[in-house]
Amino acid sequence: MPKNKNIPSILETNILFLFIALSLTTLGAFAQYKNIYIGLLITEYIIILMPIVLYLKFNNYSINYVLRLNKINLKQILLTILIVLFSYPVAVFFNFIGITLLSRFIEIQPTPLPLPSNLKEYVLSFLIISLTPGICEETMFRGLIMSSYDRLGKKKAIIYSAILFGLFHFNVQNLLGPIYLGILFGTIAYKTNSIYATMIGHTVNNTIALTIGYIATKTEQLVGLSMENVDLPEMEQMIIAILGLGIFVLVFGFISFKLIKLLPTGEKKEVLELNTFIQGEYLTRELYKKDGMNMMEVFPIFIIVVIFILWNYKLLFI
Template identity: 30%
Template sequence: MEEFSMEQNNLEVQEEESQIENVKMPGIIQVGTLYSIAVILMVFVSTRLQTTLGFNLGGALSEILLIMLPPLVFLILFRFDVKRVLRMNKTGFMNFFLVFWIMFFSIPVVGLFNILNMLLVKLLFGTVEIAQIPVGSDALGFLASVLVIGVSAGICEELLFRGVIQRGLERLGAVKSILITAFLFGLIHFDFQKLFGTFLLGALIGFLVYRSNSIFVGIFAHFTNNSIAVVALFLSMKMSEYMKKMGMTNMSEMNTSGVGDALSELQKLSGIQLAIVIVFYLMVFIITAVIFGVLLYAFIKNTSKDVKEIKEDKSGIRAVDFASFIPGILMVILIYVCNGLLLGGTIDAEAMRSFLKAIGIG
């Protein structure tokens, strides 16, 4: 009787796994269309919302209405199993604990990619202009920034990218789906000066979601990354205010200077000074990279029972299926070209505003 009971349990588990594997997933044409819709809505609607309603309210509505709502409506309208497609599966506390520290120690790694990206931009255009995230200066403003930049972005962007787009691309295999989704994720941030870092961040989150088989891990990872950035900027602002009160104006200006200014300051250093700075940051990078690697290995070991193997299946996939991504990608390229022309001084800001207004963006 015990053997029969064990065999019956095994059959039930196999049947459940088979049902999960056979669940209907979005097609490449469908996720490409969703991506293009999201890009176009962000370009034509998001800016207007933030201009009219302010960054916090406009940004939150942009995330909810333009990023999260279309894929949810799509899944419900076409009768997909929302829970299974989005990987709305529970996960253990240890995964969340590891993800928090993985994201924390990934900051220097992602930062290095951003620095390389900005050095390339500076080489091509002669300057770098990085817009800082608008963070509230008081406790209420800080909380609002965390809710908008951390919570709403974490939930909404993960549902679209790791929830729907990555799932729709998984017939290309796990690695390709993660990397392509990360690239699309980087593009939609409309900032080629941080494209390398955003791509790496998207790939990392995509891997965490794949290994844990839970969208909640991706949401938490995204929230952690964005919230750490908000906290860092808020503390930097407070430190600058304190320095000004103490009469240390030079230090406060150094503390709030942009990345472009920091690169310019590095160029002023002597060879020995520059070597010391490079060695110092290289040591910091190596130490944090090692810790990051250990944490990632621990996460991989901890999710060995959660991960669902994804087999590459190109049957029925045609090159034309990817055409649905083209409108969104072309729109991103247009924004990149405009930003590049402004950055390189090829066209003045007023002329660019007139051009963007003429095509309905400004």
């Protein structure tokens, strides 16, 4: 099989992803422990974004092509925002199901991210917690990983990159929601053929969560209610709540599905330059199609799964 000169191989991408994951769980975790905001900036820009850009640059890969740095129009932007707004309850619902099941066996831990208590903290949190991951994580998942996984077909590229997106949070309590969002962002990326759309979508999703947390914090300050003292309902009540929320979520999911249908497609670049020094020689993506990953390509992902299990060991097994 010929090597695609403009896109890294699956093996290259998986090894780089493993390197970034190891850096995240060591250097990134240490930096965030010392200072959460500075640590997040180090994690996103130095541990995630920088290695990807440098790797593509030094290996003469097409950064624009791999990362889908294509323009989007106003209609695509507005529809992406609406899609994420209506999809947010669906992602929360998936996480709610996961937490409900886990709560029967483990003690649910609060989110490690600080919630803003005033407007200054809210703006700072928006820049670091909402915007920064929208830029850096989309570069990795809907940029590098999905482009490399294109060889497996669009559906597999979307699903596999979404699962890796969920695992990359290294939080079993926050697994199903990110996987769902990864599928959503992957679909948007393919429809618009632009990573800018998913960066906007990712930022909007994080901003919604941030805003809800900010409002909850302000409410807690006003009425003196602490969520830590709220008891989880019994299993019967949980089942009723899930069924009730499920109907509500189905409506929102249906609306977001219809909005995705309305999302204008971006310009498709179905050809790749064969040799950057010979203008006009191109190959299509079809030349690089394959059915699945081999053992060597799967091994880095296996290591990441092991790290995920070990990272959540106390929650899963204690």
